[in-house]
Amino acid sequence: MDTAYLIETIIKVVVVLLIFSALAGIGTYFERKVLAFMQRRLGPMNVGPFGLLQVAADGIKLFTKEDIIPTNVVAKVFKLAPVITAATAFMAAAAIPFLPEFTLFGYTVHPIVADINIGILYILGIMGVGLYGPLLGGMASANKFSLLSAARGAAVFISYEVVTGLSILAPIMMVGSLSLIDFNNYQAGGVGDWIIWSQPVAFVLFWIAAFAETGRTPFHLIANDHEIIDGFGTEYSGMRWGLFFIGEYANMFFISFVIPLIFLGGYGDGSLLGALGLLGKMAFFFFFFLWTRAAWPDVRPDQLMWLCWKVLMPLAVVNIVITGLVMMF
Amino acid sequence: MFEAIAFYLFAFLTISMFYIAVTTQQALYALSAIAAGMLFISAFFFILGADFLGAVQIIVYSGAVMALYAFGMMFFDTTREVKEKHGNSMIVLGLSVLVAFLVVVIFAVPLVSGNITALYPIVEGAGNTQEVGMVLFTKYLVPFEVAAIMLLVAMVAGIVLAGKKMDLSLTLMNEAQIRDMRDEENKKVLS
Numbered sequence: 001m002d003t004a005y006l007i008e009t010i011i012k013v014v015v016v017l018l019i020f021s022a023l024a025g026i027g028t029y030f031e032r033k034v035l036a037f038m039q040r041r042l043g044p045m046n047v048g049p050f051g052l053l054q055v056a057a058d059g060i061k062l063f064t065k066e067d068i069i070p071t072n073v074v075a076k077v078f079k080l081a082p083v084i085t086a087a088t089a090f091m092a093a094a095a096i097p098f099l100p101e102f103t104l105f106g107y108t109v110h111p112i113v114a115d116i117n118i119g120i121l122y123i124l125g126i127m128g129v130g131l132y133g134p135l136l137g138g139m140a141s142a143n144k145f146s147l148l149s150a151a152r153g154a155a156v157f158i159s160y161e162v163v164t165g166l167s168i169l170a171p172i173m174m175v176g177s178l179s180l181i182d183f184n185n186y187q188a189g190g191v192g193d194w195i196i197w198s199q200p201v202a203f204v205l206f207w208i209a210a211f212a213e214t215g216r217t218p219f220h221l222i223a224n225d226h227e228i229i230d231g232f233g234t235e236y237s238g239m240r241w242g243l244f245f246i247g248e249y250a251n252m253f254f255i256s257f258v259i260p261l262i263f264l265g266g267y268g269d270g271s272l273l274g275a276l277g278l279l280g281k282m283a284f285f286f287f288f289f290l291w292t293r294a295a296w297p298d299v300r301p302d303q304l305m306w307l308c309w310k311v312l313m314p315l316a317v318v319n320i321v322i323t324g325l326v327m328m329f
Numbered sequence: 330m331f332e333a334i335a336f337y338l339f340a341f342l343t344i345s346m347f348y349i350a351v352t353t354q355q356a357l358y359a360l361s362a363i364a365a366g367m368l369f370i371s372a373f374f375f376i377l378g379a380d381f382l383g384a385v386q387i388i389v390y391s392g393a394v395m396a397l398y399a400f401g402m403m404f405f406d407t408t409r410e411v412k413e414k415h416g417n418s419m420i421v422l423g424l425s426v427l428v429a430f431l432v433v434v435i436f437a438v439p440l441v442s443g444n445i446t447a448l449y450p451i452v453e454g455a456g457n458t459q460e461v462g463m464v465l466f467t468k469y470l471v472p473f474e475v476a477a478i479m480l481l482v483a484m485v486a487g488i489v490l491a492g493k494k495m496d497l498s499l500t501l502m503n504e505a506q507i508r509d510m511r512d513e514e515n516k517k518v519l520s
Contacts, residue, residue, distance in 0.1 A: 074357050117456055118380045125387035132364060132391070135398060140357055147402065154399045161392060178381075178458055 012113050016093050024249035025055045031290050038294035065238035070142065073235065077140040081232070082240040085133025085247030089254065092126040095119035096257050097181055099278070100270030118178040123258060124164055127213055131157040133247060134215070134222050138232035149231030152301055153222045159308040160212035166316035167205035170323040171195050171262055180258070184266035196263045201319045203263045205312055210255045212304070215248065217293035221301050256285035332376055339372040354410045356401050364394040381457045 029044065029052065036043030044051030069075055096119075097112040116122060131153055138150025172178060174195065175186045187193045196203045212219040223231035233241050260266060260281035268274030299307070346366035350359045367390035374383030405411065449464050465473055499507060 074355060077357050077361055080361070116380050118384045118458060121381070121384035121388065125384050125391065128388060129368065129391045131395075135395070136357070136361060139398065139402060151399070151402055154395050154402070157395050158392060158399075161388070165388075177456070 008109075009113060012111070013094075016098075016113060017090060020090065020093065020250050020253060021246055023253055024246040025059060027249040027252065027286070028058065028245070029055050030286075031293070034287065034290040035294050038291070059242075062239050062242035067240060068237045070235050072142040074140040074142075077136050078235075079240070081133050081135075081137035081140060082236065082243035082247070083133075084136065085130055086243040086250070087247075088126050088130035088133070089247040089250040092123045092130070093250070093254055095122045095180065096254060097184065097261070097267070098257065099275045100267040102275075112181070115179070115181060119180040120168060120172065120178045120183075120258075120262070123180075123254075124161070124168070127251065127255070128157060128161050130247065130251060131213075133244065134232040137236065137244070141232065141235040143235050145228040145230075146232050146234050148228050149222050149224075153232070155301070155305065156212055156215075156219065156222065159305060160209050163205055163308055163312045163316055164209040164213060166313065166320060167202045167209060168262065169316075170202045170320050171199050173320070173323055173327060174198065180261050180266070183262055184268075187265040188269050190268070191265065194263065194265045199263065199319070199323070201315060203259075205316050205319070206262070207259060208307075208312060210259060211289070211292070212308075214251045214255055214289070216252065216289050218296050218299055219304055220293075220298055221304060224298060252286060252289050253282070256282045256289070259285050335372065335376055339369050339376075342366075343369040354413060356405050356411055360394065360398055360401055363397070364391065367391070367394060379457060381461050 032054075033043045033051075044054035047053040047057050069078060094113040095116055097110075097115075099111040101108055101110045103109070134153040135150045135157070138146040138148075138153060141147070171183070175183050177183070177186075183195075187195060211217070215222045223233055228234075233244055236244065257278070260278060264281050265277075266274075267278040343366050346362045346369060349362040350366065353359050353362070368387060370390075371383040371386040374380070374386060449468065452460060452463065455463065497510070502510075
């Protein structure tokens with residue numbers, strides 16, 4: 001392992017961390033603005049032009065608030081839980097190719113931190129571990145609402161990992177590789193080569209499961225405001241609560257990168273247009289997360305389980321079997 | 330050098346995590362330490378170049394430990410300490426040191442005598458995942474399928490044990506019996 005590689009990796013890690021923690025902050029601004037416009041309100045307006053500095057104001061507020069550790073909580077686990085959420089979200093980013101490789105001052109940059117050949121499995125695994133954050137936070141909190149949210153977290157985790165894994169199996173069978181770069185190259189021929197045309201069911205299932213994995217609105221049961229307060233976050237204050245938030249938004253951005261990379265051609269042939277295309281698709285999927293939140297109600301926990309085990313999982317299995325048969329004959 | 334540093338770092342971390350899991354009286358600490366230990370074990374697979382097994386270790390054990398958490402949630406108040414009965418701790422210590430020593434001997438003897446060979450050498454040009462697949466579906470096909478059947482049996486058994494009225498079969502009952510059963514249920518709801 002030579003030093004240049006080491007330095008390059010460290011720089012890439014720092015860049016990814018900085019960009020996406022900043023994006024997580026700006027993501028909250030977008031969410032509030034989009035929700036506001038969809039509900040015919042104005043959203044953040046007072047701090048800075050168009051309320052843009054609201055992000056900075058929120059940041060200052062979170063950083064300077066007192067970090068309260070209530071009595072009766074299991075202090076070490078309680079303090080650790082938000083860090084798990086944020087850290088695992090960023091760990092998953094290590095295997096995502098954010099852009100095609102490009103040349104900067106005569107040096108070829110690969111915008112992926114670690115090009116491991118099992119990228120998809122790694123991302124799914126680490127995103128699954130991310131649910132330990134809400135679970136531990138909820139269980140350590142000595143609060144009944146938090147415990148309820150932890151129980152829901154465990155249920156969602158165990159159920160929707162199955163759907164994600166099974167739905168993505170069919171495209172993996174077609175491509176014959178677990179690396180996201182191989183996925184991209186498989187679809188490099190243009191719009192006609194996108195996997196969504198041959199695997200529409202897998203695409204929809206993966207998309208639905210992405211909402212469960214990131215805990216977004218139709219499946220926002222882990223921290224459902226109107227029945228269990230803020231769920232696992234009820235007892236948290238200041239930046240620890242903020243870390244949960246950064247983790248959630250970073251996860252949303254990363255899954256918005258993963259969906260186009262797997263199903264919608266990624267960055268295509270690697271030209272500038274392809275790179276912009278990937279960013280555009282990412283932006284659409286991120287926007288869709290917000291759109292759903294404005295448009296749809298939450299489902300009940302039992303409906304969530306029903307949907308997973310009686311609808312999505314059988315569909316995924318049938319999809320795999322059909323894909324296998326088609327590939328065999 | 331990086332591999333050596335990583336190995337010793339993760340070996341230390343893994344052992345200390347499992348030590349916490351065994352010694353602590355707080356159920357939540359024990360569970361979290363097990364989860365962390367299982368994650369750190371995956372690092373050894375990554376160091377050895379077995380990426381696929383490393384990722385599978387993360388996925389399988391994070392799910393399995395999550396089920397343990399669920400049990401912990403159902404059976405204790407996880408924010409309180411569990412009072413354990415302690416026997417003679419010297420016996421436990423002696424036995425565990427002996428077992429650890431034996432395990433090291435078992436694995437070290439073939440290495441020392443130098444007659445260790447790979448039964449299924451690495452196939453040139455095949456990726457990590459493909460190699461696992463080749464071994465799994467040739468040499469170990471039967472154990473693999475038997476494991477699948479055992480999981481299926483466990484799943485059916487779980488559904489039968491947890492399901493209500495599994496001893497009745499609607500296909501074997503005539504209309505009148507089914508109507509009686511429905512009426513019975515409705516009475517219970519109304520009363």
